[in-house]
Amino acid sequence: MSFTDDHLFPLVDEGLGNSAYLVDLGDGSALAVDASRDLRTLHAAARRRGLRVAFAADTHLHADFLSGAVQLGHDTGATVLASAAGRRLFDHTPLADGDEVDLGGLTLRALETPGHTDEHLSFLLLDGACELGVFTGGSLIVNSAARTDLLGPARTEQLARDQYRSLQCLITLPDAVAVWPTHGAGSFCSAPPGSERTSTIGEQKRANPLLAAPDEDAFVHDLLAGLGTYPAYFTRLAEANRRGPAILAGTPPIAALSPAAVRALLADGATVVDVRPAADYATAHIPGAVSIPLREQFATWLGWLLPDTTPLVFVLNPDQDPADIAWQSAKIGYERLAGQLAGGIAAWTEERGAVRNTAFATAIRAPERSYVDVRQAPEYRAGHVPGAIHLELGDLTAHAADVPSGAVVACGHGERAMTAASLLERAGRTDLTVLDGGPDDYVRAHDLRLTVGAEPS
Structure with missing residues (x-):
């Protein structure tokens, strides 16, 4: 077939910061790559184009979502393609470095690219001898590389060194080869997160700061310096994906x-x-x-x-x-x-159920009290209210005692701050005000300037 950009459809999950891909194979069938268990968008995209998903490929044992590959195997009869090293406990075609799968005109070649996980594969898509693009999953991502600390601190550095070697292999591909990562802007698997979702090998060789590292040690230092926190559930899902998520008969009911x-x-x-x-x-x-x-x-x-x-x-x-x-x-x-x-x-x-309320004030009306910023560390360093106390939302419950009485709790717009206030209320703290807005609103209302970087200790 003659492959064009019209044959590839990125399906972005803005909430997780990830992309799945649907590839039109030209004969009414399709390949899905790194699809999540929420297949509504993918099924809709396939229906619009009259496609049946015949192959479902996973680049790695995902930590941030349950894979939809098993469900696709059930729903459409898709052949599941995944790393042999992942030792998955469900029906799939196990692949190792260099293995190829005939997609009916196009070919998918597995490339071992460990780093983000031990068993990580990238998938090179070929049209005859022409290398079209590479699904890099959590290996090479746009202007970065995926984090290597999800298997625990004892493995982090070695996996970072594996990541270095994997990226060095990927950039030997021709400059025109497209780079189609899973993780991207907003993904907690990115280290640090980037803003674009797709690229080319040539563009990454020019623009990716991690690829500019002069040697492996420098790469490892730079990669690990960009690691931030990640959600607690990440520690559970890789094993759930190895075993295979349960088949769903439809939308899970909420009575x-x-x-x-x-x-x-x-x-x-x-x-x-x-x-x-x-x-x-x-x-x-x-x-x-x-x-x-x-x-x-x-x-x-x-x-x-x-x-x-x-x-x-x-x-x-x-x-x-x-x-x-x-x-x-x-x-x-x-x-x-x-x-x-x-x-x-x-x-x-x-029915006379008890209710509570929470003070929710704009920056103009917010009293000048202690300011608690619950955003992620990179957001905080990019610009925060002078003197703000920084406590990330994910760690807040353990630090409820560190929140001063009568504090203003804030994030970027108010949603995470309200979540924070609800957690603090469960810990007995009901004397707080949530900022309806963010640091820009607060400093403008109080004639201040944002502080960039960390506060001095």
Whole structure:
């Protein structure tokens, strides 16, 4: 076949910062690469183009989402392609370095590229002898490389050295070869995250700062210096992907629950997750509810802050779709979805259920108190309120005692700060104000200037 850009469709999950790919193989069939368990977008893209997914390739044992490859095998009969070194416990075609798969005109060649994980493969797509592009997964990513610390500190440096050698092999490909990574802007697997999602080998040789490192030691230093924190659920999913996620018959159900049923579940140890916008949560919420607004980043914060073993009850607004909760939860392996409060917070208050509110103020009205910044470290260093106390949201519960009385809790816009306030409320802190805005709004209102870099210790 004559392959063009019209045959490749990147499918971006903005919440996880990842890209899956759908490749039109020219005969009505398709290849899917690094698809997540939430296959709604991929199936829709295939239907629009009249394609059946015949192959599903995974570059590595993903830590940030459950793979959709097993589900594709069930739904469409797709042949699953993955590393032999991954020792997966489900039906698949195991591949090693140099192995090729005939896709019916195009060819997929496996390239061993360990670093992000031990068993990582990249997949080189060929049209005859022409090397079209390479699916690099968590190896070479745009202007960076994926992190190497997900298997624990004892393995981090050696995997970084493996990553160096893998990248050196990849850049021997012709400059015109396209680079199609999985991890990209917003992914906690990136180290550090970049802004673009695809590139070429030639562009990466010119622009990737890690490839400019003069030797392996310098590369390892630079890569490890860019590592930040990552969600707690990352430690669980690689093994779940090795075993193979359970097949889903459709959208996971979220049953409607009466206020009485919710109270019974709470008494039995369930957690309420309030997915309404931050302002709605602030006005009235069930005491002890965790605020995680339903947006693209919902799965990340659910997996970071709450265990997958606790039954979850959700509070929604009428215009919010429970299917979005179900699929975002399913793609990170959260399946104990006890249900949703029927009728929302209005039904709760009608039955005289207790509610609390949280102070939510604009920068102009926010009192000049201690300012607690719960953003990620790179965001904080890029510009923060002078004198701000920095406590990342993911670590906040362990540091509740470090939050001063009456503090203003803030992030970039207010969503993560409201989540932080809800966690602090569960720890007994109800004297806080959430900033409706971010550091730019605060310094403008108080005639200050942002501080760049870390505060002096």
